[in-house]
Amino acid sequence: MNAVTEGVDEVPSLDNPYSPMAVAQVTEFYTSDSEYPTIATDAVRKALAHLSACLSTGSVSSRDGKGTALAVIGDYGTGKSHLALRLVQEAGVLLGDHHQAMYLEATASTFVDLYRRFAQRLDRDFVRTRVSDFYIDVVTSSLQDTGLSGTVLEWLQNRELNPQQVVERLGLMESSLLRRVHEDLAKVTRDEAFGTALTLLLRSGFEDAVWDWFSGAAPAEVLRERGIVAAIDTEATALAAMGVFALLFGSHHGRFVLVLDEMDKIFTARRREDQNVQAAFQNLLEIFSRAGACLVLVGLPDFLRVLHARVRERIPHTVELHPLEADEVRQFIELAQNGRLAPFTAQSPRSVRDLSGGKARDVIRLLRAAYALWADAARMSGVRTAPVSETMIRDAAHHQFGSRPGDDVEATVIGVLKAHGWQFRLRHRLGPPGSDPVDFWVTFPGRAGGCAILVTRSILDDGDVKTLNRKLADLDDLDDPVEALVVINGVLNDAVADRVRTALTGELLRSGDPTFPHRLSTLLEIVNDRLEALTGDSSSALEIRFTQLSRQQANLHGLLEQLSEQLDDAAAASTRGFATVLQDLTALGQTGPDAAPRLPDHVGEIFTDATGTLEALLQLDPILTGAFGATGRQSIDDFRALTRAGEFFPAAGTALVLRRIIDGFRSAIETWYGRVETDPPASPDRASAESRAQLDRLCRAYDEVCNQVPAFRLGPLTSVAVRGRAAGSRESSLNYVQDVVENLSPRVRRAVLRSSAPHA
Known part of the structure; x- marks a missing residue:
């Protein structure tokens, strides 16, 4: 879709057309949902073609x-x-x-x-109908063998009469016919027990016992008497049972x-x-x-x-699904906006693709964030004809994908430099007047030259590469040896990444990387060693080390005091701010009784999985329990290893906030169940519409609140290994944690709708 659909309003709406949580969410699994348009990528076309061919x-x-x-x-x-x-x-x-x-x-x-x-x-009705097809075949064959056909056969095959009615009215021998049905079912399913169970669905009084067995319960006595003696309670029997139903549903064309x-x-x-x-x-x-x-x-x-x-x-x-290309991003924008590209420009899809890496979920998150910035600006100015600017898209990317405000990056670098006792200057000009200053100039006692740290925003195209190359070339022209470290506070486009690394003789760091503080510290140590080798001066190494230790000790006291104040302030702000948010979230569901009912097991398990993932990421409970118990020394060492990671406390705070949000969401869902169960509706249709609308509001509230939490800050917690969990394991990966948190709303919604179908 490249052209604007006819009839679309000329001025874009201030309502954001992009979902707050970019995950799949469908109310009914067999109907389409226009809120989540599908782009016809190669992968989509191939998958649909394989399905159609089958x-x-x-x-x-x-x-x-x-x-x-x-x-x-x-x-x-x-x-x-x-x-x-x-x-x-x-x-x-x-x-x-x-x-x-x-x-x-x-x-x-x-x-x-x-x-x-x-x-x-x-x-149940569908399964019974598929089994009834076999009974119809047997009864039809019996009628043809006896010469009784004509109108009765027509009624039977058109389902105007069911086979039980025909058997009863014509006085046919039911037991013989059902025995033939059992033989046919056993042949198709290749399972004697299932053949028996399915056949029993055709007889009165057996359905509940059969269905309980299908659901995993031990066979009732009436089933044991007929040869069904084992429950479906092993991996092999469970998979075999799924295969049986596939064979049953695949029968009769x-x-x-x-x-x-x-x-x-x-x-x-x-x-x-x-x-x-x-x-x-x-x-x-x-x-x-x-x-x-x-x-x-x-x-x-x-x-x-x-x-x-x-x-x-x-x-x-x-x-295999691959990142979206720029033209596919454009298709998505136009589908989401009813054929309109505005307020985005022709350049926007390329920028969105480059900044998000083309990952579908990140594309939607970035589009939503950029649209929100545009809408805010339009409300303030009263002008809705201005486009989404490249600056808006970049600012949105910085918020969504882990790049931090400039002051935040600066504070992190300063913290590393002070903690290790390095001497440094901010925004120091090394070249002649008019040349660009470096963000940090780090010097080492007894060493000629130093280390220049350059902080740059996203590098997306050739222009950004040229700008960085010019700064690096200015450093190469200096007389004293200069090592350069480049910190990208944003996104590095894959298309230009190789050119950036080729031009850079030093090292490249990403501020959003959870190991950024540790890598920066390590690289500065390496630079110190390189400069020592260049100058050949090692006589003052011991004196330099003492100076560093003294400076580290002084800085450590200051950092501890500062950290204590920040934690107190953060705790107070979090308590005030999130108390209000969670109160609002919970209030959406509080239209029923005060005592919220227990959630159905399969719904509660989803919440337990989400909170368990965050608890496992923090690892605090087992460590602190051990610290005051028999394994005190080892647990204290584990705690030291955990908290030594750069930015542990902001990361831990983020995890705790997410935990509180999930708890609030769970409380709201529990209250929603109380309302559905105790507030009888005026009519079933109204109950369905009202309950689903209320559930949707709860899910949207969770999505909106959760979308404001910078989940990328959890990174430091995923890169630390302590006893029982290796750094980089699947369970601790940032992608895995984000997937659990971001997919919570649609998973809960689908599970709730399944468990409350009569009401919702």
């Missing part, structure tokens, strides 16, 4: 076609879940029945838990599409050596192929690497 071939009944498996992989925030939901929507349209397309988040720890969620999503999202969470590295799980999963893939069904596996690239080679061979198609 659903256009023959079914398991005709044996003239096979099902398929499709892996959709990509990094965090690349749009995997959005594409997963899009595939389910498309399958519902192609099949004409949304019951034959299912979306599941594989956030469970085992396939047993995953199967139980699968069973909860099964529709049917089709079944199952999309399993977040497979990386269930297929962790430890699963690689579990031969039973690997074999059972391979069997599931083979069953889906035989059933003419489509199994879509969505997750990080890691989950495919965990699979054995023979298992991967059963997944014939892989679609």
